[in-house]
Amino acid sequence: AGAKAVSIVIHDPDNAAKRIGCVDLAPDTADLRYDWSFGDGATGAGADPTHTYTAPGTYWATVIVSRSGPSHHGAATPVSASVKVVVAARDTAGPRVRLVGPTGTTRKKRPTLRATVTDASGVRKARITITVDGRKATRVRYVARIGRLTALPAKKLKPGRHTVRVVAVDNAGNRTAKTWRFRVRR
Structure with missing residues (x-):
């Protein structure tokens, strides 16, 4: 033209x-x-x-x-x-974080941390953070197809109460944080 x-x-x-x-x-x-x-x-x-x-x-x-x-x-x-x-409908809800663990009490000093993280718009592993007592977990694995998240504490945990926190951001930019506690027995 x-x-x-x-x-x-x-x-x-x-x-x-x-x-x-x-x-x-x-x-x-x-x-x-x-x-x-x-x-x-x-x-x-x-x-x-x-x-x-x-x-x-x-x-x-x-x-x-x-x-x-x-x-x-x-x-x-x-x-x-x-x-x-x-x-398209706008995704305004954050990811769903459920089926968390461990909960209650465990004897393992380095228990497998787990959660299911799902969202309609999708979630990528790079947008998920998992910490234990404020320290980033290691060996983080996320199977997006089924939402399975697993990780290990960075080091062995001492007996007592511990706090796990998962923060996930979906592909639409919505954020969810989930916190739970468990105890390591002597």
């Missing part, structure tokens, strides 16, 4: 930098009329309307371009273009 060309651009509602539809028009656009239907009951007018979808779903956004004046170069017939817009 030339330097004076006008485009109709539809952007991703979650990422304004991402184009999801574009139509280039002839440079002579002063007499063009733009009528929009966003597929959710909302309408708009003009070459560059703004619209925000308020609910997740699949919508068809359509623009009809017509000339308000006399026919120009045989373009008297309105032209339309449609694009499918998919608005």
Whole structure:
């Protein structure tokens, strides 16, 4: 398109930098009329309307371009273009941390620490931290498919009460922290 060309651009509602539809028009656009239907009951007018979808779903956004004046170069017939817009539900809940252990009392000086960490948007091992009494655990393993997290204390634990803390951040950026205690018996 030339330097004076006008485009109709539809952007991703979650990422304004991402184009999801574009139509280039002839440079002579002063007499063009733009009528929009966003597929959710909302309408708009003009070459560059703004619209925000308020609910997740699949919508068809359509623009009809017509000339308000006399026919120009045989373009008297309105032209339309449609694009499918998919608005995903936002993940606002943090990961679920459950089935933790050990709990109660154990005789093991270096017990296996365990939890199940799951989330609809996913969780990566790099975004999970597990500590015992404030020290990072070692040999951390996470099987994302089933959410199984296991680790070992950094060193043998002395008899007494100990605190485990898991902090997990899901792929949507939501954070959950879970703390539990257990006792090592003599």
